[in-house]
Amino acid sequence: MSKQPAVGTPAPDFTLPGLVLGQGDAAAERADYALAGQRGNPLLLVFYPGDDTAVCTKQLCSYTSDLDRFTGLGATVWGISPQDLDSHEAFARKHRLGFPLLADTDRTVAKAYGIAVPGLGLRRSVFLLDGEGNVRWKHVALAGLTFVTTDVLAEQLAAVQAG
Template structure:
C-alpha cells in the first residue's frame, strides 16, 4: 500500500467517470478534482456498492448532503465498481452525491488507500479550496465510518 495523503499535502489532480442520481435520471460525466478548486470537497472512498456497511455509510452521507452544501462542500464517493453498478446502487438507495468509478484503483493508489484482499480502505479526505488535504481518516478494518456530524465539524474547523 502506498503512503496515505497527509494533511497539508496537495491532493493529486485526477479525472474519473461518475454519475449522479437526481431522483429520476442517472447522469454520467467526468469528474476532475481540479475543477473543484476554490471550494471544499469531501472524497469518500468505499470498498463496494450494495454491501451492508457501504450502503449505510453512503445513505448517511446522501441524507446529510444539505449539511455539507450549507458549508460550501460537495461529496464525491469513490469505489472500484463501474458506472452500471453505481447506477443500480444510486437508484436503489436514492443516493444523490456523485459516485465515481475507480475501476483500476488509480486514484485510490494516489491517495494511499488500497489494501491487499479488500481493495480499497474505507477512507475520507477533506480537500480544502486550495486543493490541499485538510483532514483525513482511514479505517483500519472498514466496518465503521465517519458520521456526517464529524465531517461537518472538521469542515467547519478547517474553514475557521
Template sequence: MIAEGTPAPDFTLPDSEGRMVGLSSFKGKKVLLVFYPGDDTPVCTAQLCDYRNNVTEFTKRSIAVLGISADSPESHKTFAAKNQLPFTLLSDSSKKTAEAYGALGFLGMAQRAYVLIDEEGKVLLAYSDFLPITYQPMKDLLLRIDRA
C-alpha cells in the same frame, strides 16, 4: 493515508453516466472524497446513506461530496438510484486514485476513508478506517470539518 497539508493528487474518473469528472474541475470549491469498498454492501450502504441524510450539512459548508469505489459506472448508477444518493459516485476501477490517496487496503480494496480538500487543492483532513465493518460517525466528521 495521504498527509494533511499536502497537495491533493489530481484524478479524472467516470461518473455513473460515463462522464469524466476531474478533481481540477472543483478548483475554488471544497471537495469531500468519500472512499468506500463497494456498492450494495450493508456497511457501505449505511455509510453512503448517512452522507445522503446529511447532505444539507455539506451544502451549508459549501462542500461538494464525491463517492469513490472500484465499482463500475453502471453499478454506481443502480446503487445511487436505489438509495437516492444526491452526490456523484466515481468509478476507480484501476484503484489508482485510492492508492494515490493512501486509501487502498492491504487486500486491494478501498478502505472506508474520507479526504477533505480545500479550495486551492490542499488536503485539509484525511481519515481512514482500517476496519471495513465500521465507519466514523457523521457527527465526528462534521466536528472535524468545522475545526479545519
C-alpha cells in the same frame, strides 16, 4: 503502494468517470469528474469498498440524509469505489443517493491516496480537501466496519471554513 497524502499537502490529482442521479426518475447524468476542476470549495472524497454492501449502504445513505449540512458549509461530496458506472447507477437508484459516485475500476486513485489493499480492494476512507486542493483532514479505517459520522465531518468542515 503509495503513501497517503499528509495533512497540509496537495491531494493527488485525478479524473474519473462518475454519475449523479437526476431529479425524479430522470436518467443518471454521467460525466468525467476532475479534481482540478473542483477548486474554490471544500470537497469530501469518500472512498468506500463496495456498492450495496451493508456498511457502505449505511454510510452513503447517512451522508445523503445529511447532504444539506455539507452543502451548507460550502462542500461537495464525491463517493469513490472500484465498481463500474452501471453498478453505481443501480446502487444510487436503489438508495436515492444524492451525490456523485465515481468509478475507480483499476484502483489507480485508491493507490495514489495510499488506501489500496492488494487482493481486498481499498480501505474505507474520507479525505477533506480545502478549496485549493490540499488535504485538511483525513480518516483511514483499519478494518472498515464503521464509518465517520456526519457530525464529525461537519465539525471538520466548519474548522476548515473557519481557517
